[in-house]
Amino acid sequence: MKGATMDEFVLRALLGALTLAALLGPLGSFVVWRHMAYLGDSIAHAALLGVAFSLIFTAVPMTLAILAVAIGVAFVLHRFGRDARFHADTLLGILAHGTLALGVLLVALSRQRVDVNAYLFGDILAIGWGDVALLAMLAIVVGGLIRLSWKPLLMVTLHPGIAHVEGINVKRTQLLLLLMLAAVIAVAIQLVGVLLITALLIIPAATARYVATTPGRMALLASLIGMGSGALGLFGSLAVDAPSGPTMVVVSCFIFVVVGAITQLRRPIEQRDE
Amino acid sequence: MITRPSALQKTDTSAPPLLEAAGICKFYAGREILHDVSLAIRPREIVTIVGPNGAGKTTLLSCLLGLTRPDRGEVTRAEGVRIGYVPQHFRPHSSMPLNVRSFLELYGMRDDNRTEALAVQLDVDAVMDRPLTALSGGELRRVLLLRALLKSPQLLVLDEPTQGVDVAGQGEFYRLLKSLAESQNLAVLMVSHDLHVVMASTQRVICLNRHICCEGAPERVGADPQFKALFGEELAKQLALYHHHHSHAHGIHEPAMEHHHHEGCNHG
Numbered sequence: 001m002k003g004a005t006m007d008e009f010v011l012r013a014l015l016g017a018l019t020l021a022a023l024l025g026p027l028g029s030f031v032v033w034r035h036m037a038y039l040g041d042s043i044a045h046a047a048l049l050g051v052a053f054s055l056i057f058t059a060v061p062m063t064l065a066i067l068a069v070a071i072g073v074a075f076v077l078h079r080f081g082r083d084a085r086f087h088a089d090t091l092l093g094i095l096a097h098g099t100l101a102l103g104v105l106l107v108a109l110s111r112q113r114v115d116v117n118a119y120l121f122g123d124i125l126a127i128g129w130g131d132v133a134l135l136a137m138l139a140i141v142v143g144g145l146i147r148l149s150w151k152p153l154l155m156v157t158l159h160p161g162i163a164h165v166e167g168i169n170v171k172r173t174q175l176l177l178l179l180m181l182a183a184v185i186a187v188a189i190q191l192v193g194v195l196l197i198t199a200l201l202i203i204p205a206a207t208a209r210y211v212a213t214t215p216g217r218m219a220l221l222a223s224l225i226g227m228g229s230g231a232l233g234l235f236g237s238l239a240v241d242a243p244s245g246p247t248m249v250v251v252s253c254f255i256f257v258v259v260g261a262i263t264q265l266r267r268p269i270e271q272r273d274e
Numbered sequence: 275m276i277t278r279p280s281a282l283q284k285t286d287t288s289a290p291p292l293l294e295a296a297g298i299c300k301f302y303a304g305r306e307i308l309h310d311v312s313l314a315i316r317p318r319e320i321v322t323i324v325g326p327n328g329a330g331k332t333t334l335l336s337c338l339l340g341l342t343r344p345d346r347g348e349v350t351r352a353e354g355v356r357i358g359y360v361p362q363h364f365r366p367h368s369s370m371p372l373n374v375r376s377f378l379e380l381y382g383m384r385d386d387n388r389t390e391a392l393a394v395q396l397d398v399d400a401v402m403d404r405p406l407t408a409l410s411g412g413e414l415r416r417v418l419l420l421r422a423l424l425k426s427p428q429l430l431v432l433d434e435p436t437q438g439v440d441v442a443g444q445g446e447f448y449r450l451l452k453s454l455a456e457s458q459n460l461a462v463l464m465v466s467h468d469l470h471v472v473m474a475s476t477q478r479v480i481c482l483n484r485h486i487c488c489e490g491a492p493e494r495v496g497a498d499p500q501f502k503a504l505f506g507e508e509l510a511k512q513l514a515l516y517h518h519h520h521s522h523a524h525g526i527h528e529p530a531m532e533h534h535h536h537e538g539c540n541h542g
Contacts (some may be wrong), residue, residue: 033370151380209371
């Protein structure tokens with residue numbers, strides 16, 4: 001009987017990790033192309049405020065609170081994210097660290113017996129079937145939206161001005177990307193934590209960049225690489241009894257370094273051929 | 275190849291304009307960047323906007339293209355007009371793996387004779403499989419021009435199209451542009467700094483310094499005192515082509531030349 005429950009929570013964690021990694025592939029590619037890594041961090045850090053709110057106002061479900069905060073931050077960034085007096089990373093840094101600190105403070109002040117670490121680094125082994133179902137729904141909706149608006153998303157990334165003249169609604173497309181990112185980050189936080197989610201966004205996408213020849217293949221490959229390192233990381237963490245989120249990130253980094261090294265070693269030969 | 279026997283390009287002044295601006299004003303940080311700018315681009319005419327740095331040239335293009343909303347005035351497009359746009363700055367980041375062919379396909383390139391002929395004419399057929407980020411400045415310009423032509427536009431809008439291209443390349447680019455305009459029945463609106471090259475290939479010059487100072491045929495604008503004040507006697511002389519020089523005093527009243535006067539306008 002004990003063996004059966006073990007299997008089930010591992011299965012849930014595995015399904016969660018695979019679904020999440022599949023989603024993070026294309027989104028992470030856009031994060032890499034549009035240098036939005038710090039923006040992803042800001043949304044994730046701010047989401048800790050959502051955790052704090054749901055601890056204080058216990059009637060609000062945590063996932064909903066996190067989602068509301070993440071989307072709220074996305075809207076604020078979309079509307080007020082630019083100030084010519086500062087580089088974007090200055091404002092994002094203030095937002096990211098300010099909200100992270102405020103979140104930790106509010107969690108402490110809520111006087112609930114909770115482990116902040118669970119939200120900073122996540123606990124994928126603790127997810128329930130409801131979380132898996134939510135992830136699956138998100139995968140269908142976000143995956144479908146990315147597929148439908150793939151070309152506009154790419155055009156807006158390449159040159160907003162040209163995209164506009166070609167008849168694309170630039171603002172709406174940018175907002176769509178931001179909202180998809182916020183929703184996925186909000187759900188992902190319970191799995192891998194606010195501090196590591198950006199790593200899972202950018203590392204598989206960056207690894208895929210070494211190999212891919214088109215944007216579409218890079219997004220797909222990022223999903224596959226993410227799914228591979230998610231599964232490897234999960235089972236590896238179980239084998240050595242270590243936290244899963246950090247293990248997955250370490251595995252991703254390892255794959256990135258290996259693929260990068262191979263690419264660098266092969267490059268001189270390719271260049272000679274040209 | 276598109277070696278249709280090219281009749282001399284004729285501007286149809288009776289045709290309704292493809293793009294029209296009426297009394298455009300644009301403020302930026304409390305400063306008026308554009309003041310009461312009105313212009314119309316008709317089918318098959320080549321119009322060049324010149325002006326000193328900070329004259330509002332790019333802002334004007336942005337208003338015309340709908341990238342920026344003017345604070346006053348109105349921009350009207352002909353029904354169903356197709357516009358091809360070549361921006362001033364376009365430097366894709368190499369974090370996105372993208373070769374020229376996939377880039378062009380993203381904007382609707384099809385594998386047909388017209389595209390193929392254009393690629394040959396623009397001399398980009400050989401770089402189709404190269405990464406976008408591995409192109410030289412001139413190659414990238416020509417790829418962007420091909421991209422703008424993909425949907426058979428009636429109007430091509432170019433913002434400083436030869437920035438980062440050497441002088442020899444500039445001359446070539448404008449010759450190419452002119453022959454394209456003829457073979458594709460294009461109207462061309464561009465902003466440019468390359469005065470002496472541009473003037474050889476443009477039909478109408480609009481001299482902008484936050485408002486339209488003067489406009490007309492290149493040699494007439496070159497003879498205009500306001501133009502001289504803005505660009506200096508030497509450059510103006512190059513434009514005026516001497517044989518028009520003696521008539522410049524009457525230029526103001528000639529029909530081909532419009533002269534705009536504004537109060538408080540300072541050409542120091």
